[in-house]
Amino acid sequence: MSRTPEIDVGDYVREIPGQQFLVRTEAYTDEDVFELEMKHIFERTWIYVGHETEFPSAGSFKTAYVGRQPIVVIRDKEGKIGAFFNRCVHRGATLLREHQGTVQEMRCPYHGWIFDLAGRTRLVSERGDPGGYGANFIEPEGLLRVPRLESYRGLLFVSLDADIQPLASYLGELKTVIDAKLDLSPVGRIAIASKPYVCRYRGNWKLQTENIVDAYHFMHTHGAFVKLQAKYGDSTGDFGVHKGRSSREMREQRFRGETWSCRQGHGFARVPAADPGYLLDGEFGRMYRELLDRHGEAAFAGITSKATSTVFPSMGMIHQQIRVWRPISVDETEVLIYPYEIEGAPDAFNAGMLRSQERFYGPSGFGMTDDTEIFARVTQGLRASSVEWLVFDRGMDSDERTESGDYRGLPSSEAPQRALWRAWKKMMQQASKHA
Ligand code: FES
Numbered sequence: 098m099s100r101t102p103e104i105d106v107g108d109y110v111r112e113i114p115g116q117q118f119l120v121r122t123e124a125y126t127d128e129d130v131f132e133l134e135m136k137h138i139f140e141r142t143w144i145y146v147g148h149e150t151e152f153p154s155a156g157s158f159k160t161a162y163v164g165r166q167p168i169v170v171i172r173d174k175e176g177k178i179g180a181f182f183n184r185c186v187h188r189g190a191t192l193l194r195e196h197q198g199t200v201q202e203m204r205c206p207y208h209g210w211i212f213d214l215a216g217r218t219r220l221v222s223e224r225g226d227p228g229g230y231g232a233n234f235i236e237p238e239g240l241l242r243v244p245r246l247e248s249y250r251g252l253l254f255v256s257l258d259a260d261i262q263p264l265a266s267y268l269g270e271l272k273t274v275i276d277a278k279l280d281l282s283p284v285g286r287i288a289i290a291s292k293p294y295v296c297r298y299r300g301n302w303k304l305q306t307e308n309i310v311d312a313y314h315f316m317h318t319h320g321a322f323v324k325l326q327a328k329y330g331d332s333t334g335d336f337g338v339h340k341g342r343s344s345r346e347m348r349e350q351r352f353r354g355e356t357w358s359c360r361q362g363h364g365f366a367r368v369p370a371a372d373p374g375y376l377l378d379g380e381f382g383r384m385y386r387e388l389l390d391r392h393g394e395a396a397f398a399g400i401t402s403k404a405t406s407t408v409f410p411s412m413g414m415i416h417q418q419i420r421v422w423r424p425i426s427v428d429e430t431e432v433l434i435y436p437y438e439i440e441g442a443p444d445a446f447n448a449g450m451l452r453s454q455e456r457f458y459g460p461s462g463f464g465m466t467d468d469t470e471i472f473a474r475v476t477q478g479l480r481a482s483s484v485e486w487l488v489f490d491r492g493m494d495s496d497e498r499t500e501s502g503d504y505r506g507l508p509s510s511e512a513p514q515r516a517l518w519r520a521w522k523k524m525m526q527q528a529s530k531h532a
């Protein structure tokens with residue numbers, strides 16, 4: 098399949114433990130590598146497809162992708178959520194086109210076959226008409242089901258690999274971040290109440306996987322925001338929930354907390370709350386004091402920390418949002434951002450969080466556009482393919498290997514990025530054996 102069969106893609110990542118970590122330019126730019134990733138990474142991992150609250154009633158559906166394979170996730174009349182390939186079993190048209198919505202049944206737009214909410218064939222149109230289907234016709238039972246669908250605390254993931262490990266063990270140490278984010282809710286639940294903000298960038302999907310957990314870039318890429326914050330402080334909007342910080346505090350913040358490189362490919366960066374007193378005595382002090390009583394000091398520190406995280410290969414949680422990115426081609430990626438609400442929190446808290454996200458991540462926010470601009474700049478820069486390698490050494494000598502086989506790093510270490518590339522290498526080495 099590869100145009101360059103003499104190159105072992107597993108060799109695109111070179112690691113000398115504790116010393117050097119390099120990634121080849123072609124890992125981001127080669128179309129054959131991209132094809133291998135779709136098959137051997139996206140079809141062999143758990144891919145996030147939505148949150149249970151996005152399927153409130155029978156017929157609620159979402160369309161999504163596993164790599165480039167279109168799927169539909171839908172709630173049936175018994176209340177069960179199922180995942181199917183979004184492809185009519187007759188001659189292949191996608192059944193549902195909208196990103197999300199509600200239907201009574203799935204009707205194919207091409208020749209009108211109908212499937213029920215559990216994917217079963219309900220109607221073969223004009224079946225007995227002249228020239229229709231005879232007595233020997235073998236009617237397809239229904240849509241092909243995606244082999245695995247599992248939920249972790251309401252977060253729904255699918256996998257095309259029937260033998261993949263259970264979702265909870267796949268998530269590994271990343272569960273501590275998900276749990277802390279969800280435990281901010283007095284009832285331990287979040288809800289997605291709005292449609293996503295969708296954007297596309299010119300660049301490879303892995304640029305987003307790397308960036309969402311990149312504590313190193315903030316003061317540089319988002320320099321304009323840092324300057325605004327320095328000049329105007331909280332008047333840029335803390336909305337009572339997300340205290341802005343002086344640029345000095347932001348700089349110091351970079352040297353607090355930890356990063357994590359999970360053996361499954363996930364990564365996270367976590368910084369403790371700068372000032373827990375601000376939370377306990379602030380506008381939402383009652384909610385925070387109750388959380389402190391219920392969970393105790395250690396867990397409370399986790400709940401109130403700020404964490405950015407990525408679930409390998411294409412989902413992340415940052416701020417109060419779930420982010421999903423979808424590879425379109427080797428140099429184009431779609432990003433969907435879903436702000437979520439904390440169930441049981443005061444309405445003013447959720448409203449403030451939404452305003453705070455709009456400040457940084459919305460279409461006119463201070464931050465997200467900086468990142469997409471940088472992705473385009475990296476894509477442009479990588480065209481200088483005479484430069485062979487990208488450098489991921491930062492913090493390597495201080496990473497600690499944990500008992501489970503993860504690495505814990507210092508705050509602005511590139512440990513989370515190395516997690517992605519270690520998992521990538523492992524899976525691509527298996528791919529090149531099969532190629
Ligand atoms: S392709 Fe769906 S009914 Fe023909």
Ligand SMILES: [Fe+2]
Binds near residue numbers: 314318319464
């Ligand atoms: Fe950024």
